[in-house]
Amino acid sequence: MNTLVAMLAAAMVVACGALVLLLWALRSGQYEDLEGDSTRILSDEDAPLR
Amino acid sequence: MNAASLGCPSGLAPGAQAAPSQDPSLFVTRKGGVSRLDLQITGARCGGCLSKIENAVAALPGVTQARLNLSNGRMHVEWTGDLEARRVAEKVASIGYGATAFDHGEAEATHKRTESRLLTAMAVAGFAAGNVMFLSEPVWLGQDMTPDTRQMLHWIAALIAVPASLYAGRTFFESALASIRARRLNMDVPITLAVILALALSLYETATGGLHAYFDASVTLLFFLLIGRFLDARLRRRAYAAAHALAGMQASTVTLLSVKGEARSARAADVKAGDRLMLAAGERLAVDSEVVSGVSEVDLRLVTGEVEPVATSVGQVLHAGAVNLGSPLQVRALATADRSLMADVARMLEAGEQKKSAYRRIADKAAEIYVPWVHAIALVGFLGWLLAGATLQFSAFVAITILIITCPCAMALAAPVVQVVASGRLFRSGVFLASGDALERIAEVDHVVFDKTGTLTLGDPVLLPGVWKPADLEVAAQLARASRHPFSRALVTAAGAGPVAGNVIEQPGLGVDGIVDGVSTRLGSARHVGVEAGGSAALWLKVGEAEPVAFRFADVIRPDARETVKRLAAMGVTAEILSGDAEARVADAARATGIETWTSGASPRDKAAHVGALERAGRKVLMVGDGLNDAGVLAKAHASIAPGGAVDVARLAADCVFSGDSLAAVERIVRVSRAARGRMRENFAFSALYNVVAVPIALAGWATPLVAAIAMSASSIVVVLNALRLSIGREGAAR
Numbered sequence: 001m002n003t004l005v006a007m008l009a010a011a012m013v014v015a016c017g018a019l020v021l022l023l024w025a026l027r028s029g030q031y032e033d034l035e036g037d038s039t040r041i042l043s044d045e046d047a048p049l050r
Numbered sequence: 051m052n053a054a055s056l057g058c059p060s061g062l063a064p065g066a067q068a069a070p071s072q073d074p075s076l077f078v079t080r081k082g083g084v085s086r087l088d089l090q091i092t093g094a095r096c097g098g099c100l101s102k103i104e105n106a107v108a109a110l111p112g113v114t115q116a117r118l119n120l121s122n123g124r125m126h127v128e129w130t131g132d133l134e135a136r137r138v139a140e141k142v143a144s145i146g147y148g149a150t151a152f153d154h155g156e157a158e159a160t161h162k163r164t165e166s167r168l169l170t171a172m173a174v175a176g177f178a179a180g181n182v183m184f185l186s187e188p189v190w191l192g193q194d195m196t197p198d199t200r201q202m203l204h205w206i207a208a209l210i211a212v213p214a215s216l217y218a219g220r221t222f223f224e225s226a227l228a229s230i231r232a233r234r235l236n237m238d239v240p241i242t243l244a245v246i247l248a249l250a251l252s253l254y255e256t257a258t259g260g261l262h263a264y265f266d267a268s269v270t271l272l273f274f275l276l277i278g279r280f281l282d283a284r285l286r287r288r289a290y291a292a293a294h295a296l297a298g299m300q301a302s303t304v305t306l307l308s309v310k311g312e313a314r315s316a317r318a319a320d321v322k323a324g325d326r327l328m329l330a331a332g333e334r335l336a337v338d339s340e341v342v343s344g345v346s347e348v349d350l351r352l353v354t355g356e357v358e359p360v361a362t363s364v365g366q367v368l369h370a371g372a373v374n375l376g377s378p379l380q381v382r383a384l385a386t387a388d389r390s391l392m393a394d395v396a397r398m399l400e401a402g403e404q405k406k407s408a409y410r411r412i413a414d415k416a417a418e419i420y421v422p423w424v425h426a427i428a429l430v431g432f433l434g435w436l437l438a439g440a441t442l443q444f445s446a447f448v449a450i451t452i453l454i455i456t457c458p459c460a461m462a463l464a465a466p467v468v469q470v471v472a473s474g475r476l477f478r479s480g481v482f483l484a485s486g487d488a489l490e491r492i493a494e495v496d497h498v499v500f501d502k503t504g505t506l507t508l509g510d511p512v513l514l515p516g517v518w519k520p521a522d523l524e525v526a527a528q529l530a531r532a533s534r535h536p537f538s539r540a541l542v543t544a545a546g547a548g549p550v551a552g553n554v555i556e557q558p559g560l561g562v563d564g565i566v567d568g569v570s571t572r573l574g575s576a577r578h579v580g581v582e583a584g585g586s587a588a589l590w591l592k593v594g595e596a597e598p599v600a601f602r603f604a605d606v607i608r609p610d611a612r613e614t615v616k617r618l619a620a621m622g623v624t625a626e627i628l629s630g631d632a633e634a635r636v637a638d639a640a641r642a643t644g645i646e647t648w649t650s651g652a653s654p655r656d657k658a659a660h661v662g663a664l665e666r667a668g669r670k671v672l673m674v675g676d677g678l679n680d681a682g683v684l685a686k687a688h689a690s691i692a693p694g695g696a697v698d699v700a701r702l703a704a705d706c707v708f709s710g711d712s713l714a715a716v717e718r719i720v721r722v723s724r725a726a727r728g729r730m731r732e733n734f735a736f737s738a739l740y741n742v743v744a745v746p747i748a749l750a751g752w753a754t755p756l757v758a759a760i761a762m763s764a765s766s767i768v769v770v771l772n773a774l775r776l777s778i779g780r781e782g783a784a785r
Contacts, residue, residue: 001199004199005202008206011181011184012181012206012210015177015180015181018177019173019174019177022173022177023170023173026166026169026170026173032119032121033119033120033121033122034121035120035121036097036100036118036119036120036121038097039096039097039100039120040097040100042097043097043100043101
């Protein structure tokens with residue numbers, strides 16, 4: 001039982017982490033220009049988004 | 051700079067070489083020494099364009115950031131120091147792309163906020179749905195689970211589901227509250243009731259160690275519904291942005307003259323009555339004005355639909371949308387009071403808006419029938435079990451499961467998913483829809499009213515074959531290249547690139563004089579060369595003392611207009627022409643397109659009255675128009691479509707905007723709308739059928755959480771798949 005509680009708690013932490021990461025990615029505009037980003041990867045002088 | 055390096059390196063888009071006419075400095079925001087500017091870039095198609103434009107702008111002194119969004123064509127530039135904004139736009143133009151300053155409208159910001167709020171809510175609901183499902187499955191499928199373990203799993207599920215539902219469901223709760231306050235029932239009322247009651251019942255069951263908890267039902271329901279809402283919001287924002295980008299003049303500016311005669315740029319919205327403005331050659335008038343000085347010709351195609359330019363005189367009133375073709379004019383802005391055409395149009399737009407907001411969508415009609423029924427059945431279930439001797443607890447359980455299982459997951463997705471798929475399909479073919487219910491209204495139309503100039507026709511005159519010889523055209527083109535008159539432009543289009551005549555003088559309202567091959571030559575109206583006027587629109591060429599030669603022009607009909615009219619007729623949609631242009635030309639257009647009913651010389655009021663009379667006679671009118679004179683009718687008609695070249699007001703008033711030269715888009719819009727309406731009806735029929743099966747199960751008290759989860763997901767998936775048939779079926783192949 002104790003193992004189960006510990007595992008559930010750990011799973012929740014990981015899942016919440018994923019949610020927070022997704023929300024962060026949305027807020028920082030990483031899904032704003034999918035078309036442009038797909039070509040940027042081919043460009044040599046491209047700098048990361050500030 | 052050589053021509054090869056201009057524009058898109060892959061050749062996907064032609065280079066736009068027009069110099070920026072507008073001063074972007076008015077749209078720069080400065081904060082803490084950093085200047086920011088947003089530009090709408092046209093012509094950028096590939097990764098090569100992207101790096102070319104960004105690198106060119108980043109090389110300007112002081113620029114700290116230049117980032118182009120290839121998906122929507124907008125570029126954000128930041129710089130420090132005293133770089134002039136004009137230089138950024140000029141830099142972009144110099145490498146062959148168009149750049150206009152972009153004003154973030156209030157509506158745009160609202161769209162964006164709604165969308166990101168829905169997206170966040172959807173992410174939270176999706177996260178909760180997945181995790182609660184993991185906790186629910188052991189309870190449903192577990193063989194030898196102790197009541198303690200089950201209760202613990204329920205409590206953990208509650209810990210996730212309750213806050214997530216309350217957060218993700220805000221949109222529905224608020225809408226339901228507003229609807230109840232307005233004493234009406236919309237789809238959000240049963241959704242809200244189901245979510246909140248499911249949570250309350252589950253919490254009670256969990257606290258008392260019961261068997262059934264519906265935490266997964268409440269979050270899954272919200273997740274499905276939010277997917278529909280989010281797609282809807284995103285499509286709306288994209289369509290809105292696209293319709294505005296077509297204008298290329300979100301931020302229109304004027305040249306304001308001070309009392310001392312100094313010129314400065316100002317936003318068109320800031321112009322007050324009595325201000326003196328300068329209207330340069332080729333510029334479009336932004337506000338209704340009166341001519342103060344200068345003699346020129348103006349193009350009124352967008353205002354009245356007249357093809358031939360009109361000569362101006364001092365004191366003449368010009369309406370917004372007029373384009374100056376000749377020499378610069380000084381004008382005085384008029385109050386937008388009673389006699390202003392703009393004010394008339396604004397009033398008609400307002401009336402149209404009111405009418406459209408009163409339109410009852412299929413989903414609203416369904417909700418009005420559905421909601422009372424479901425609530426009545428839940429009540430019957432509760433009372434029935436109570437009278438049959440069941441406990442209060444069990445009776446409440448039955449009533450709540452009825453609300454959960456009939457909760458309009460499929461019903462609420464039925465319309466939006468179809469709208470998203472249909473608008474997405476139209477979007478890919480260059481049609482931008484203003485709203486989802488536009489599809490429903492367009493599907494109902496049985497009569498289409500076309501404007502002529504710019505709608506049935508391309509709007510630009512084209513040179514007709516005639517008695518002139520190719521050598522005449524070469525000579526005429528040399529003079530025409532120096533003029534902005536639409537006939538001159540048509541001559542140049544026919545002749546192609548070449549030399550320009552020397553000593554060219556343009557006489558407004560008459561024509562151009564110049565020296566070609568050492569001979570003084572005139573090109574202009576019949577009066578300009580001294581012959582009798584007559585026949586259709588013409589330009590005359592007189593070389594030296596030789597006999598003048600006539601070039602005749604016509605505003606050509608869009609290539610597939612006749613075919614489109616025929617196809618509409620086959621769908622049971624009759625057509626007619628309603629134009630402000632002269633009788634002879636409208637009759638020609640009617641003959642060319644095979645339309646039998648036509649009206650010429652109609653003023654904006656006549657047009658509105660005509661469409662009003664048709665609608666009173668029970669017709670559902672689809673208006674297709676592009677001019678300022680059509681804007682009121684576009685707003686008033688049951689449904690409306692504007693071509694991409696239309697004036698801003700017309701585009702905003704219309705339900706959808708199509709790009710490109712082909713009129714077949716009108717037929718396609720009607721066809722897709724009708725197919726979409728068919729899918730929506732099927733979906734509602736399916737949802738009703740689903741409830742016929744689900745309600746007895748819930749009434750019998752068999753709707754366990756497992757049954758509810760399977761029933762709701764399955765019905766939603768069926769509805770979504772049916773909607774997707776729109777884009778993969780026979781209809782889809784036709785695009």
